[in-house]
Each structure stands twice: as C-alpha cells, then as structure tokens.
Amino acid sequence: MATFLDYARDEVRTFAEQPFCGEDALIFSQLVYLSFPDALATKSLTLQQLLRRETYPALIDEMSHGQEALELLRLCGESPRFRDVRLADRISPNSTADPNRFCAATFILPDSTRVIAFRGTDGTIAGWHEDYRLLFVTPPLDSQARALAYLKSHASAHLAERPEIIITGHSMGGNLAIYAAAVAPHSVQSRIRAVYAQDSPGFIRSFIESKQFQAIRSRVHKYVPESSMVGMLFDSGVEETVVRSNAHGSEQHFLSTWLFTHPQIEQEASGEEQKPALKSTSEESHEQAPETSLKTASEQAQEQAHKPAHEPALKPSNEPVAVTASAPQPSDLWVLDRTEHLSxxxxxxxxxxxxxxxxxxxxxxxxxxxxxxxxxxxxxxxxxxxxxxxxxxxxxxxxxxxxxxxxxxxxxxxxxxxxxxxxxxxxxxxxxx
Incomplete structure (x- = not known):
C-alpha cells in the first residue's frame, strides 16, 4: 500500500512540468512537523542542503513522527521536484507544555511561490483537547491570531515581489490555514492561490457564513480520512475529499496512514482495458490524454536485462514525457486514493x-x-x-x-x-x- 513516501520518491517532475497539487500540500504539511534548526528563522536552506546525517537526531521530537518523517525529508532532498525548495521563516514552539505548540514555516518553490505550512496539534489527549475547545471558544484562539500575524508578516516582507501564496496545514494547522486566509487583508488575500487542510476541525456557522470566509471558499480544499474524527468538528463550509487509510479509528488522523494509488498499476494488476487515469488534485485543470503505452519500472528492468550488449543502457531521465498539445500533465504517478463516503x-x-x-x-x-x-x-x-x-x-x-x-x-x-x-x-x- 503506497503512502506519501512513494509519491515523494516517484514524482520527479518539477513544479514547472507538473503544477502544485493537493498531494504536494500534504507533503509540506508533514514536513513542518520536523524540528528544523532555529537558524532557519533568519535564513533559508534547500531541502537538499538539510540532508546532513549529523543533524538528523535533532530533527526529531515527540511530534515529528520519527524515522518516517526523516525518510520523507531524505526523499524530498533527493527529488528533482522538491530538492530545490527552500525552507525559511520557521517559528518554533514556545514550550513543550503548550498543547497547541504553534509552529509555522515557509517553503519557497523555484518560481518564488510561497507555501506557508502550519503545524497541527499532536496525537495526545491534551492536543485533541485543544482542537475540541473550538466548540465553545469564540475565534480567534491564540493560535489563530498567531497564524494570521505570521501570514501578514511574511506577505508584507515580500511586497516588491508579490509572490503567490499557498497555505496548508494538517489537523489544527489546517484550521489555522483557513482562518488566516479568510481574515487576512485583501492585499494579502488576493495573492492566495489555494488553501489546503488535511483532517482539520471546522468553524462555527457564523464564521462559515461570513463574507471573509466566502471570499476564499472556492480556494479551500479539505481532505479527511474515511474514519475522520477531528475533521468532523464543526462546519467545513466546503465539500471534503475523502481519502482511504491503512489504519483504524483515530490512527487515521496521521498523514502517514493515508493511501495513494497509481492508476496505471491498478489497471495492469486488474487486467482491465486502459481507462482514463485519475486526475491529480491539482487546482489546475487538464484535458484527458490519449492512451499511452507506459511501462512500469519492473517491466523496463526486465527488458533491459535481455537487451544485447551493444545496445545503450537505459538511463534515468528527468526530462518530461512528450505529450501532444491536447494532453494533460500525466497523472500516471501516485495520487491520493479517494473514495466517495465516510465510514x-x-x-x-x-x-x-x-x-x-x-x-x-x-x-x-x-x-x-x-x-x-x-x-x-x-x-x-x-x-x-x-x-x-x-x-x-x-x-x-x-x-x-x-x-x-x-x-x-x-x-x-x-x-x-x-x-x-x-x-x-x-x-x-x-x-x-
């Protein structure tokens, strides 16, 4: 069963070749859980530059999800898609005693687009208590006010460039992403391309019906697992995308359990006739591609083993697959495994x-x-x-x-x-x- 590790390993197209999508938002929502160096509050480093074996132990704390998170960072640091992304403006949690543990970071894409990621609460009972307080505390919570301040500060620091902004977050981080985007001044809000929330609690009805939220509603993308708990709190204001998970109950809250599917492999395994591939969750829309005969990695390896010695060996390439003008950016790699209904x-x-x-x-x-x-x-x-x-x-x-x-x-x-x-x-x- 494939997870975000498979996506990070196999999606080697650059953001110029394949636009930013919901799968990428999930990657950055997970990366922000790592305990990155305090130096990143004042300078930036690429994900490739962060790959230093001697720093790995310091990257892990009780919220970073351990070795799996480090493996994700390693795969991103090696990937043509992610390795040149720069991490900057990280704000660390003030105290381990604070269940909300406010933390944010900005990932700068090669085209200067800013991806602002807010970290969510942890898997403790105290952390979930903070999420459930939304049921009786009138916004803004302290964390929501801090998220808005972070967004405004970052946006004002780049007034000359005016880069586009994408905001993402898992759990309470998704709530912070939506709140900050909705309440931000128009000068900031107009630069927001999309907001992504993964299994995050919603809002009271008056906020959902407000002009502020309605102004960004069409740009909000919310994902929940089949047995969502946190994501069922309050109203979302948007239709959720339901994702399959390899875990049960409350464990589905963790992004590492969310499943990805590979349309081409699925079709080959079932022996079905080639059908149009599932679209990526990119906010960019694309037309369907003509059917192509793409081989899996194992098939290519078998063919290579039987090639005559004088034939040139296959070499990995980062060049985009040639497609006709009417074809989409191919969704033949991993995409989130979506289903229609909650459990x-x-x-x-x-x-x-x-x-x-x-x-x-x-x-x-x-x-x-x-x-x-x-x-x-x-x-x-x-x-x-x-x-x-x-x-x-x-x-x-x-x-x-x-x-x-x-x-x-x-x-x-x-x-x-x-x-x-x-x-x-x-x-x-x-x-x-």
Whole structure:
C-alpha cells in the first residue's frame, strides 16, 4: 500500500512540468512537523542542503513522527521536484507544555511561490483537547491570531515581489490555514492561490457564513480520512475529499496512514482495458490524454536485462514525457486514493457531535468538553491510541469517573459523554464501511 513516501520518491517532475497539487500540500504539511534548526528563522536552506546525517537526531521530537518523517525529508532532498525548495521563516514552539505548540514555516518553490505550512496539534489527549475547545471558544484562539500575524508578516516582507501564496496545514494547522486566509487583508488575500487542510476541525456557522470566509471558499480544499474524527468538528463550509487509510479509528488522523494509488498499476494488476487515469488534485485543470503505452519500472528492468550488449543502457531521465498539445500533465504517478463516503463510524461520530452541539448552549458545550476530557485524563493514558489499545480497561475507569460527577452533571452529560467515548475508544469504531 503506497503512502506519501512513494509519491515523494516517484514524482520527479518539477513544479514547472507538473503544477502544485493537493498531494504536494500534504507533503509540506508533514514536513513542518520536523524540528528544523532555529537558524532557519533568519535564513533559508534547500531541502537538499538539510540532508546532513549529523543533524538528523535533532530533527526529531515527540511530534515529528520519527524515522518516517526523516525518510520523507531524505526523499524530498533527493527529488528533482522538491530538492530545490527552500525552507525559511520557521517559528518554533514556545514550550513543550503548550498543547497547541504553534509552529509555522515557509517553503519557497523555484518560481518564488510561497507555501506557508502550519503545524497541527499532536496525537495526545491534551492536543485533541485543544482542537475540541473550538466548540465553545469564540475565534480567534491564540493560535489563530498567531497564524494570521505570521501570514501578514511574511506577505508584507515580500511586497516588491508579490509572490503567490499557498497555505496548508494538517489537523489544527489546517484550521489555522483557513482562518488566516479568510481574515487576512485583501492585499494579502488576493495573492492566495489555494488553501489546503488535511483532517482539520471546522468553524462555527457564523464564521462559515461570513463574507471573509466566502471570499476564499472556492480556494479551500479539505481532505479527511474515511474514519475522520477531528475533521468532523464543526462546519467545513466546503465539500471534503475523502481519502482511504491503512489504519483504524483515530490512527487515521496521521498523514502517514493515508493511501495513494497509481492508476496505471491498478489497471495492469486488474487486467482491465486502459481507462482514463485519475486526475491529480491539482487546482489546475487538464484535458484527458490519449492512451499511452507506459511501462512500469519492473517491466523496463526486465527488458533491459535481455537487451544485447551493444545496445545503450537505459538511463534515468528527468526530462518530461512528450505529450501532444491536447494532453494533460500525466497523472500516471501516485495520487491520493479517494473514495466517495465516510465510514459508518465517522458518520455516527459526526451525528453525535452535531446532535449535542445543537442542543447545548456555549456554556453547556464548555462543561461537556471539559468533563469529557477530564474523564479521558482519569485513565492515566496520554495518547489517544493508548485508549483504543486498552479499551477493555479504559471503559470501566471512565464509567466510574462519570458516576462520581455531581448529580446535575451526571444527569445532563454522562449519557452523551458515554456514547461519544464508546465511539472514540471501542474497537467497533474501527470499521471503515
């Protein structure tokens, strides 16, 4: 099953040959989780220049997703598509005690387009608590205000060039991306080409209906996994693209579990007649290409092994494939593996959240969320994944906590909290059908 590592390895076309797309946005949303050197706050380095073995340990912290993140950086540093991208203007988290851990960075493409990436919250219960606070805190949150300030500061620093801006972010980072783009002054907003959000919480209805959001709505692209939890919070204001994952339940939140598909390989494996390939999620639209006979890497290798000695050996090439004027930039490489529907689990979670949200006022929502996360904290676990791994001991502990609540809270909240906890924790929530 292919992931963003396969995309980073195999997509060797430059951004001039294949425009920026949703798959690229996901790459940058993941890269911003790495703990890059503080020096990048004042200078820029290409992704290729960041490949220094002696610096690898320092790039990893509890939010960077370890060796897989380093492998992604290595593949990008070697890739003709990504290696000349410059990383700059990085803002590091102020404190490890801050669950929001605000962090941002700018990736400068070879044509000077700026890709601003906001880092999301971590996979801890405390991190998810910060996301769920959106249900009762009126914008802007501190992190939203800081995201807007970062965008405005970066845009004002490049007034002469006026480069286009793309904003992306995973989890709470996607919420920050959308908020900053919507609230930015027109002089900045007019330069924003697209905004990407991967499994990010939404907004209250009044914000979605505001003129500010409506001004950038057509440029917002939101992606969620089949069993999305965080992405179901509040309203998106746009239609989500649902992506398949190789994980279950809350683990689908992590971008490393999102699946990519290769249309040509899929067709060859199934033995089907060649069909038009899936389009990339680029905001650029392209016409369908005439059918071509592209060989897989394994087929080329087999042919090469049987070539006469006097024939020149095949050499890898970064040259674009020749296409006719009416052909698209080929989508014969990896693209996000999209599906039409959320899982029953995600739909049930969304219905539960929306049901009690509509029935409670702001003060009641706050008490609900604070009680919910106090119940989760009572288990002694730190990571959401630990709750699911130990669900058989977690449920009794939470039930005991709910029974200890004052009578008023117990009567008003325990039933809804119990229902939500079961959706979050029980293995039955892992079904992706």
């Amino acid at each position: 029953r689990y995600s739909q049930a979670l969304a219905n539960t959240l929306n049901g009690w949200r509509e029935s409670l006022d702001v003060a009641q929502r706050e008490r609900f969320i604070e009680t919910l996360f106090s119940a989760l904290d009572s288990t002694g676990y730190v990571q959401f994944s630990q709750l699911r791994e130990n669900w058989n001991t977690v449920i009794p502990v939470i039930s005991q906590y709910l029974r200890s609540l004052p009578a008023t809270d117990r009567n008003q909240l325990s039933s809804a909290i119990g229902e939500l906890v079961k959706l979050i924790v029980l293995p039955s929530g892992e079904e992706n059908s």
